[in-house]
Amino acid sequence: xxxxxxxxxxxxxxxxxxxxxxxLPSIFNFVIxxxxxxxxxxxxxVSSRTIAALATVQQAPKIFAxxxxxxxxxxxxxxxxxxxxxxxxxIASSGTTVLHWMYSIASLSSFFTWGSICLCHIRFRTAWxxxxxxxxxxxxxxxxxxxxxxxxLIMNILFLIAQFYIAIWPVGTGGTGTAxxxxxxxxxxxxxxxxxxxxKIVKWDLTGFIRKEEMDISTGRxxxxxxxxxxxxxxxxxxxxxxxxxxxxxxxxxx
Numbered sequence: 001x002x003x004x005x006x007x008x009x010x011x012x013x014x015x016x017x018x019x020x021x022x023x024l025p026s027i028f029n030f031v032i033x034x035x036x037x038x039x040x041x042x043x044x045x046v047s048s049r050t051i052a053a054l055a056t057v058q059q060a061p062k063i064f065a066x067x068x069x070x071x072x073x074x075x076x077x078x079x080x081x082x083x084x085x086x087x088x089x090x091i092a093s094s095g096t097t098v099l100h101w102m103y104s105i106a107s108l109s110s111f112f113t114w115g116s117i118c119l120c121h122i123r124f125r126t127a128w129x130x131x132x133x134x135x136x137x138x139x140x141x142x143x144x145x146x147x148x149x150x151x152x153l154i155m156n157i158l159f160l161i162a163q164f165y166i167a168i169w170p171v172g173t174g175g176t177g178t179a180x181x182x183x184x185x186x187x188x189x190x191x192x193x194x195x196x197x198x199x200k201i202v203k204w205d206l207t208g209f210i211r212k213e214e215m216d217i218s219t220g221r222x223x224x225x226x227x228x229x230x231x232x233x234x235x236x237x238x239x240x241x242x243x244x245x246x247x248x249x250x251x252x253x254x255x
Contacts, residue, residue, distance in 0.1 A: 040084075047083075048076040059199070101187070108163060108188035115156035118149040125149075127215040164189070 016024045052073035055065035064076045086102070089095045125146050128138065135141065142148055167185035170177040183190070199205070 044077060044080050047080040048073050051076040051079060100184070104184050104187040105191055106188065108160065108186070111156045111159050111163075112188065112192055115153055115160070118153035118156065121149040122146055122153065123212070123215070124217065127212040127217055130212040131215075131217060133217070160189075 012028060016028070051060055051064045052067070054060035055062055055076070064073065064079065066073065066075045068074050089098050092098070121142065125135075128135075144151075164186055167182045168177060170181045170185070
């Protein structure tokens, strides 16, 4: 088996063949197929709704905000589905190279996304307190409070710094990396900066960070929020003592 780098070298395939169970390979194929389809459905759902939401706030073409009679963003769904045809790049002679650079663009997206989510949560909770609101007025609170978001933000920043270091000094090159090595490892960074700058120029948006005292924390709040707060307060009052201690440490103490 030395040197083999195809599907036959998979430990699952080897175990199935040695087990001598004829139906097992088909079962594994079915499970894998269902998993791939589920991931595909999830990606289409999330991406199409994201595109529609961007169009709603005028950060994407207006046509993507169109909803059919059942509330589905049909145009955004079709647009998201079209990206699936990029998979056929793999059959081209240079498909591996193209897909490799596409992976480079998306490789750091999770760090930027979750880092920004943590930062938004920190800013929101800071503004919430600064404007005289109480934490119990938020129906759904993060289990680890703001400290959890600070931890997530710091870890994402550290990961980005580590990846930047690897992009500048790739492992095994003796510190002599090329420009191609850098962009293969950190292409998402320049792309993010480019999109941000282009948006600021196109929209001529020269605003910076909004002060916590001026942030809008009221738009979108429904009347059912107060009912939700009262229900949670009643549940907290009737909860066992161990739950009350947990809530105090993770919600009250961590504001």
